[in-house]
């Protein structure tokens with residue numbers, strides 16, 4: 001039978017096929033080649049009992065992310081909030097991964113009941129890109145309908161720091177009752193309530209809830225690829241003096257000129273340069 005992986009628990013996998021869920025084990029061999037992840041389309045042999053089926057094959061993935069570990073995503077929804085304090089470099093790294101895997105990204109600024117100016121600030125930072133920025137509150141309910149319409153029909157994956165409200169949003173959007181958690185009072189950080197990634201299909205939506213994280217290994221890609229993954233800078237690249245140009249410190253860089261003369265957002269550009277530096281450092285270290 002064919003199905004889609006909903007979640008993995010140890011060496012067991014929950015697979016949705018039609019409207020029935022099956023629990024299967026995956027052979028070591030299969031897990032060694034590539035661990036099955038939520039979103040994987042698979043072939044499996046259902047067992048006779050509850051949990052004695054076997055996962056036989058993972059079909060080719062159209063894309064995949066390492067963190068969160070998911071596959072076949074149509075839209076990566078990056079959730080942030082005024083609390084915990086947004087880690088915008090984490091957002092940039094996730095955007096780079098999405099671009100590399102050709103996954104459409106979006107940003108949700110949640111908890112707008114706590115700070116009504118953050119959504120506008122984020123929109124300005126990303127005004128050079130085509131990225132959609134949504135503003136929501138699960139407390140007041142604002143923006144939930146608009147977000148619902150944008151997610152409908154796509155396999156979406158929610159990602160972001162712990163306690164920004166990913167699971168609470170999913171509950172509001174899908175009418176679910178997932179466990180949610182607060183902030184630790186001492187550290188102002190999330191409590192890591194969601195422990196494993198899971199695909200939820202409800203209320204006409206298909207969304208993966210994922211555990212919040214803060215650490216993020218730098219992406220191992222050739223630094224030369226980075227400018228191409230920022231389509232908002234591509235329109236300027238022809239006019240750069242050096243070809244190809246990393247838009248970093250090169251003299252006569254048209255991107256930097258546009259930042260200096262107000263055409264491109266300087267906050268985003270500084271983060272772009274930090275990303276370039278990170279990727280370059282990681283690339284140099286890759287054989288160590």
Ligand SMILES: Nc1nc2c(ncn2[C@@H]2O[C@H](COP(=O)(O)OP(=O)(O)OP(=O)(O)O)[C@@H](O)[C@H]2O)c(=O)[nH]1
Nearest residue numbers: 137138163164165166167168180181192193194212
């Ligand atoms: N004020 C306010 N609080 C919210 C909002 N949405 C969620 N919260 C609260 O934020 C806390 C964290 O919510 P969760 O949904 O557990 O956050 P999460 O992103 O799933 O966190 P992890 O599972 O740890 O990654 C909870 O106490 C929620 O009640 C909102 O729009 N406004």
Ligand SMILES: [Mg+2]
Nearest residue numbers: 166167193194
């Ligand atoms: Mg959660």
Ligand SMILES: [Zn+2]
Nearest residue numbers: 240245247253
């Ligand atoms: Zn340049």
